[in-house]
Amino acid sequence: MTTGIDAPERSALGGEESRVAGFISGVGRLRESPIAMIGLAIVLFWVLVAIFAPLLAPMSPTATIRPMALPGTRGPGGQLFLLGADHLGRDVLSRIIYGARTVLIYAPIATACAYVVGVVAGLLAGYRQGWVDDLLARIGDLILAFPALVLYIVIIAKFGSSGLNIILAVTLASGPGVMRIVRGMVLDIRNRAFVAAAQVRGESAWHIMFAEILPNATGPLIVDACLRLGYVTIAIGTLGFLGLGLPPPNPDWGGMISETRQFAMIFPHMVVFPCLAVSSLVLGLNFLADGLTDIVKRA
Numbered sequence: 001m002t003t004g005i006d007a008p009e010r011s012a013l014g015g016e017e018s019r020v021a022g023f024i025s026g027v028g029r030l031r032e033s034p035i036a037m038i039g040l041a042i043v044l045f046w047v048l049v050a051i052f053a054p055l056l057a058p059m060s061p062t063a064t065i066r067p068m069a070l071p072g073t074r075g076p077g078g079q080l081f082l083l084g085a086d087h088l089g090r091d092v093l094s095r096i097i098y099g100a101r102t103v104l105i106y107a108p109i110a111t112a113c114a115y116v117v118g119v120v121a122g123l124l125a126g127y128r129q130g131w132v133d134d135l136l137a138r139i140g141d142l143i144l145a146f147p148a149l150v151l152y153i154v155i156i157a158k159f160g161s162s163g164l165n166i167i168l169a170v171t172l173a174s175g176p177g178v179m180r181i182v183r184g185m186v187l188d189i190r191n192r193a194f195v196a197a198a199q200v201r202g203e204s205a206w207h208i209m210f211a212e213i214l215p216n217a218t219g220p221l222i223v224d225a226c227l228r229l230g231y232v233t234i235a236i237g238t239l240g241f242l243g244l245g246l247p248p249p250n251p252d253w254g255g256m257i258s259e260t261r262q263f264a265m266i267f268p269h270m271v272v273f274p275c276l277a278v279s280s281l282v283l284g285l286n287f288l289a290d291g292l293t294d295i296v297k298r299a
Contacts (some may be wrong), residue, residue, distance in 0.1 A: 036291020042284025046277075050100040057094040058082070062249045064089040071269050084269040086260050092270060096277050098251040103281065106163055107232045110170035111225060114232075117171055118178025119221075123209040125179065126186025133183070140176035148173040152235060156244045163246060166239065170232055181224060185217040219292075226289035230282040237278045253278050 031037055049056060059065065059079060066075040069085035083092040121140070125133040143151070155169040189195065190213060198208045239245045240254025248255065253274045260270035 033291035033294055035287045036294075039284045039287025039289070039291060042280055043288060046100050046281050046284070047104060049097055050104040053097045053101055057091075057097045059091040059094045061095045061098040061251045062090060065091070068263075068267055070267070083273050084267070086256070086270050087263055087267075092256075092273055095251040095256055096253070096273060099253045099256065099274070099277065100281075102246060102250065102252050103233055103236060103278075106166055107229055107236055110167040110236075111174070111229045111232050113167055113171040114174035114228070115178055115221070115225065117175035119182050119214070121175065121179040122182025123186055123214065126183040127190055127205065127209050127213065136179065137183075140179050143172065143176045148235065149238065152239055153242070153244060156239065161244055161247050166236060166245070169239075170235060173235075174228060174232070178224070178228075181220070182217065185220065186213055189213050189216055223289050223292045226285050226292060230285040230289075233278065233282055233285070 065077070065079060066073075066081065066085050067087055067089040069075065069081040069089070071082065071084040073081050073084070075081065075085075079091070081091055081093075083096070085091055086095070121136050125136040151173045152169045155172065156165050159165045159168070186209075195208060195212055198212045203212070236245065236252075237254035237257075240252040240256075241258040243255075243258060245252045245255050248259075256274040257271050260267070264271040
């Protein structure tokens with residue numbers, strides 16, 4: 001009995017499945033890349049810090065105890081300010097620990113929302129083509145014509161500072177970039193034999209896009225997601241620095257830098273430690289992306 005797929009098509013289908021399986025097994029070989037393992041360790045460190053913030057923070061992040069305390073000094077009640085205190089007397093270490101929650105909650109959610117929008121739009125544009133492709137491409141070009149930071153400022157200035165509006169701003173600014181990446185890969189994959197085989201079987205367009213094409217584009221998308229997550233982390237820090245992040249007194253690495261920048265020359269610890277926190281997380285994500293790039297090339 002024939003299945004409607006000839007030998008060359010089965011061979012091509014098997015090749016595509018082996019690529020996906022190769023990438024999945026390649027993730028298990030992540031430990032073979034020292035750079036990737038360093039990046040993963042840094043990211044996991046901050047994830048654990050965010051999860052166990054109430055247990056790790058020595059003080060409340062909003063408690064005013066001893067203004068301008070230097071690192072290593074003690075407060076009136078004997079509290080040790082390991083990284084010092086800010087101009088309002090709040091413990092810098094506790095605020096950095098709780099600030100990790102802000103970044104590691106909103107950055108992944110915002111990035112995921114941008115990918116949902118970008119992947120759906122990219123699949124439709126690349127697979128449907130025609131007027132759908134033209135319409136989505138023009139909308140994407142219009143949004144990308146504005147600098148991302150300008151879009152962030154306009155949206156948050158219009159709707160106010162909140163976590164939801166940060167997610168909305170990042171989704172709107174990053175979605176078109178994801179759409180372009182997905183569209184380019186779909187244009188390459190849509191003419192492969194296994195896609196033609198699915199069309200012959202009578203599969204719906206949505207099934208072909210999400211079950212046949214998308215799994216074969218996951219490798220580059222995962223790498224891009226790590227890099228984009230780093231960009232979003234910087235963006236959230238920048239918004240906090242500009243006073244457009246979460247409203248005070250919520251701990252926010254960018255807001256910590258903004259609030260204390262006028263004291264940086266005399267009390268550099270107020271600015272240096274939050275900057276190191278942002279830089280280390282972004283560096284970890286970039287290292288992880290480099291390792292995943294090698295895996296994608298070998299898969």
